[in-house]
Amino acid sequence: MKFTKSIFNVVVLILLSYSRGFAGELKVVSTLTTFADIASQIGGPYVEVSSIASPRFNPHFVEPKPTDVLRVKRSDLFIHSGLDLELWKDSLVNAAARAEVRAGGQRELNLASAVQLLEVPTGVPSRAEGDIHLHGNPHYWLDPNNGIGIAKRITEKLTELDVEHAEVFLENFNQFVLRMKSKMAEWQKQSGNIRGHKVIGYHNEWVYLTDYLGLQMERFIEPKSGISPGPQHIQTLKQYITSSKIRGIFQASFYPRIESDLLAHETGVTVKILCQNVHELPQCSDYLAMLDFNIRSIVEVFHNE
Numbered sequence: 371m372k373f374t375k376s377i378f379n380v381v382v383l384i385l386l387s388y389s390r391g392f393a394g395e396l397k398v399v400s401t402l403t404t405f406a407d408i409a410s411q412i413g414g415p416y417v418e419v420s421s422i423a424s425p426r427f428n429p430h431f432v433e434p435k436p437t438d439v440l441r442v443k444r445s446d447l448f449i450h451s452g453l454d455l456e457l458w459k460d461s462l463v464n465a466a467a468r469a470e471v472r473a474g475g476q477r478e479l480n481l482a483s484a485v486q487l488l489e490v491p492t493g494v495p496s497r498a499e500g501d502i503h504l505h506g507n508p509h510y511w512l513d514p515n516n517g518i519g520i521a522k523r524i525t526e527k528l529t530e531l532d533v534e535h536a537e538v539f540l541e542n543f544n545q546f547v548l549r550m551k552s553k554m555a556e557w558q559k560q561s562g563n564i565r566g567h568k569v570i571g572y573h574n575e576w577v578y579l580t581d582y583l584g585l586q587m588e589r590f591i592e593p594k595s596g597i598s599p600g601p602q603h604i605q606t607l608k609q610y611i612t613s614s615k616i617r618g619i620f621q622a623s624f625y626p627r628i629e630s631d632l633l634a635h636e637t638g639v640t641v642k643i644l645c646q647n648v649h650e651l652p653q654c655s656d657y658l659a660m661l662d663f664n665i666r667s668i669v670e671v672f673h674n675e
Contacts, residue, residue, distance in 0.1 A: 452482030572621030
């Protein structure tokens, strides 16, 4: 009997030790790779981070797998954009059947509260305008200032869930801000002489980045958000490029290039593929690298004349 009790005590101690060993490693699941990367930079060794949407595909259209549902169900924190970018998010969370990761739950983080949104509709939105953003443009992480706001909210949430490592999270956040501020000063110098120029996008996803750089993006390859262009629209863009002396068309890697390349061939405009999210291209290995790649690519359009 004493031997059995002794074995039981040993097993309990092992299980408690195992539990404590992983107590500081929060399981963080995010919708996008960008949020996962920032969470990883803040959490360091005390977080285990994964994401749902592949950066090589349009994040509007994702079909979560059963393994994704299981990850969310087991997560300590679920991070998302909070807007209508991830329309698949609600079905994912509902399938996980866990109140804590639903809207307002203790283990849910809506990052929209961390930023100042652009293009928030003032009237009653209509789907006749295409796949419009009902609550504002959701691609807000592409403004470096918003990246700092996102990191701050993630830091606050990780601290709430793991007070023991609050000082580590705060120090990692401070280092993140220092790296960002250093690069932001560099980017402002690089982009100083391009402010005020007009450019074109494929989809309306670069407004935060162009606003940061002082560029005007008023026309898109898509005549309406989510609607493929027809010949008449392409002809209109061709005339606009010529009359407005447009130098660059910018688009994510997962959009078709046929229309952009046609306009480049006929007008001489430069087409640049940018990263919408971390890991979309090899050059975009983390958040800072992604912003640096995007900004350098844009600036090159105006310096290579």
